[in-house]
Amino acid sequence: DIQMTQSPSTLSASVGDRVTITCRASQSISTWLAWYQQKPGKAPKLLMYKMSSLESGVPSRFSGSGSGTEFTLTISSLQPDDFATYYCQQYNSHPLTFGGGTKVEIK
Amino acid sequence: EVQLLDSGGDFVQPGGSLRLSCAASGFTFSVHAMSWVRQAPGKGLEWVSTITNSGDTIYYADSVKGRFTISRDNSKNTLDLQMNSLRAEDTAVYYCARDRRYSRSHDYWGQGTLVTVSS
Numbered sequence: 308d309i310q311m312t313q314s315p316s317t318l319s320a321s322v323g324d325r326v327t328i329t330c331r332a333s334q335s336i337s338t339w340l341a342w343y344q345q346k347p348g349k350a351p352k353l354l355m356y357k358m359s360s361l362e363s364g365v366p367s368r369f370s371g372s373g374s375g376t377e378f379t380l381t382i383s384s385l386q387p388d389d390f391a392t393y394y395c396q397q398y399n400s401h402p403l404t405f406g407g408g409t410k411v412e413i414k
Numbered sequence: 415e416v417q418l419l420d421s422g423g424d425f426v427q428p429g430g431s432l433r434l435s436c437a438a439s440g441f442t443f444s445v446h447a448m449s450w451v452r453q454a455p456g457k458g459l460e461w462v463s464t465i466t467n468s469g470d471t472i473y474y475a476d477s478v479k480g481r482f483t484i485s486r487d488n489s490k491n492t493l494d495l496q497m498n499s500l501r502a503e504d505t506a507v508y509y510c511a512r513d514r515r516y517s518r519s520h521d522y523w524g525q526g527t528l529v530t531v532s533s
Contacts, residue, residue: 341519350523394459398518401473403461
């Protein structure tokens with residue numbers, strides 16, 4: 308199984324900050340990576356797929372990059388609505404696996 | 415508007431069974447693979463199972479293989495998850511999710527249904 312490791316697990320930031328979350332795969336997954344945002348008590352929301360493709364309706368301040376085994380999700384200017392938990396997911400092969408999550412908190 | 419309505423969650427004793435359902439609307443159900451993803455209380459996301467659009471290929475997480483069965487009815491736009499031999503560690507919110515076309519990412523999610531396994 309492909310293990311996905313996210314860092315940091317918690318991140319404290321202020322509105323307007325540039326935020327970067329890292330996700331590492333235990334083996335190459337090409338660009339078969341998705342990012343999700345989840346708020347408390349809500350279902351996850353797809354932000355990015357195929358590493359860097361922005362899902363419809365997602366603000367352009369979100370971007371994804373990387374390749375192979377190391378990937379990043381960047382929020383260029385953190386907004387109040389962005390405080391949430393973020394998960395990466397590889398879908399290169401089954402079983403599909405998620406990272407442990409990164410909680411973005413208000414500093 | 416795409417809608418996925420999860421239902422069937424309940425309190426059940428270890429060893430018991432439960433059937434979850436997901437009613438889909440607002441899109442052509444028969445062209446999308448569908449998945450179940452769960453989240454234990456206070457924990458991260460765990461993929462459970464995926465069924466292809468026609469139902470001819472199914473995948474399971476090792477943690478549920480042999481105990482859970484995913485199925486779909488394209489004539490009724492429904493997705494089911496039959497869960498047998500339930501364990502305490504199956505306690506979670508279960509989400510049905512639509513797989514994005516030509517991708518295994520999940521672009522729409524149900525609201526989730528809570529399964530609690532406890533004696």
